[in-house]
Amino acid sequence: MQTSSFSTVSVIGLGYIGLPTAAMFASRKVKVIGVDINEHAVRTINQGKIHIVEPELDMIVHAAVTEGFLRATTTVEAADAFLIAVPTPFKGNHEPDLSYVRAAAESIAPVLQPGNIVVLESTSPVGTTEQMVEWLAACRPDLRFPREGESVVDINVAYCPERVLPGQVVRELVENDRIIGGLTRACSDRAMELYRVFVSGDLLVTNARTAEMGKLTENAYRDVNIAFANELSMICERIGVDVWELIRLANHHPRVNVLQPGCGVGGHCIAVDPWFIVDKTPDEARLIRVAREVNDHKPEWVLGKVRKAIAACKGEGRQEQDLKIAVFGLAFKPNIDDLRESPALHISSALAASTSASLMFVEPNIEKPLPHPLESYGLCSVDDAVQVADITVLLVAHREFYSVPEKLRRGTRLIDAVGVSTKR
Structure with missing residues (x-):
């Protein structure tokens, strides 16, 4: 990696993206100030530990804190560069909630100095980077920001979305290509210099709006393809076809790659970001909307299968209160601890409220x-659960669950929403 002019970087938001990003800069001997409103997260990081689960990250954070290159705080401090990596959920009728981005922008505004760069990493609706500039400019009228008609600026601003896979964040932050969307070419150049500190992948320059739409497009593409698999699973259930065998056979076609069905779609990106496109262009985003609706419906479909299993047990003369139901998996995808927008968690909560x-x-x-x-509720081990379960519900294909189907007691009803029984 080349030497940069950035001696101090501030990362606002120390979650699943912010903390790994802060750690990557710190691992390159750049002083990093991590800022978060979560005092527990701040204390944990300053002890050289992490408050999330991500392979290899704990070692990198421990080394960075020990060597003095990473420090966490709840108070924003001056720096050369500011990266904003805060949540962008939706509210009401799937309307984007930009309050966290605005709060982050307004928190850094008092310490901005000429020559600084502000980069928004949070997945955002198109136009958010320009809106962030307006919030910054309102707080700091003494500084010149990249806006229409402004040829000379004091603060560079860019958008650079993350595009990493949970469980592989450390490697992908370094190796994956990044889209750099500066509000001006000079902003993009400055952002490229910043990310080249640790990114070995290509840095692809465009404007901020295209970069924002690029991130949304990547996740909407995934969502549409997952929706096809989920809808296929419901169709196959209706007509008596094994969807797992069907997909395996269909994927032998050289130009077909059907994804695996699940119990829905979760996480901080795919389950949320397509709605940003729908909100902006509701008349045009018809396929994207339907894909979201299909995936949002899948947990209810799985719940229906569980309720049918309960009814079948009651049809045998058993009392519902005497039944034991084992639910395997709460995270939104295999082999991680992330519960954000998890369909498995939604199903589990609905069960707890209804049975x-x-x-x-x-x-x-x-x-x-x-x-x-x-x-x-407490957590059970795999062995304890399979020994007593009358109904077993597999919601996440964690590697520890691959042996569950063969361990079940005779007569146990199995609902496998993720094809665990096909993974051995």
């Missing part, structure tokens, strides 16, 4: 107490 059966939850990637409304 008198005894529920057992198995999630090997989580040690902390379960979130609301499951906080009164």
